[in-house]
Amino acid sequence: MQNRAEPAIARSDWHLRARVRIIRDHDAVAAAPPVTWCFREGEEYTLVQWGLAGQPVSDHWWTSQNTDTAHTVPDDHVTVLKVIEKTPPTG
Known part of the structure; x- marks a missing residue:
């Protein structure tokens, strides 16, 4: 059994919007x-x-902005090409 670090708790609402491949x-x-969606x-x-x-704070997934029709992609299936907008979880 592995010991895993507990994820950080966000001090504020956060988001990252990026162009990914x-x-x-x-x-x-x-x-x-x-x-x-394929x-x-x-x-x-x-x-x-x-x-x-x-x-x-979980950054293990990427999704579209429309939560009703969102399709989620695991983080290890994309590479970030360009960060467009970023609000960190630290406030």
């Missing part, structure tokens, strides 16, 4: 309606990471 294929399903290696998207104050 998919580096490994990934099929994602939105919650409502349940629609599958992210393919080499494609580029503008995606976000975000979190709320008082919650653990």
